[in-house]
Amino acid sequence: MQFLWVFSISLVLLLLDFFFMENSSSISRYLERMAPLIAGIITLSLLTFHLVLKSHTEPIHKLMKAAQEMSQKGRSSVLQIDSGDEFELLAHSFNEMSQSITSQIKDLEKAQARLEEANQVKSQFLAN
Secondary structure, eight states: OHHHHHHHHHHHHHHHHHHHHTTTSHHHHHHHHHHHHHHHHHHHHHHHHHHHHHHHHHHHHHHHHHHHHHHHHOOOOOOOOOOSSHHHHHHHHHHHHHHHHHHHHHHHHHHHHHHHHHHHHHHHHHHO
16 A cells, blocks of 8 residues: 555656656646646546545455454454445355354264263163
8 A cells, every 4th residue: 555655646746747847838837837736636537536445455454363263263253344245145144154053063063962962871781
């Protein structure tokens, strides 16, 4: 992101330098008058780009963090993204998947406990 700010400032400085070097012609005078407008447009464009980029990367970072928590800690996490777009749908699908995996893990743990209990009963039966 710092690159964009450095780029915009450099571009503005280059434009201003160019316009002040060529002040003898009518085109350069026109461009000199337009330099602040061009600089403003470039600055607003970069600011808009930054805001749009942030609105798209923030949900992705939340999704990545939730997926890492789930894989590393083995626990279900609820992802809350209220953007009204595809990211919200993706978060909803992630939450459903997370709940499904958690439910399946609990079912497997219960089945394992039943199998261990049955194995103990079998061992006791064979011992007698």
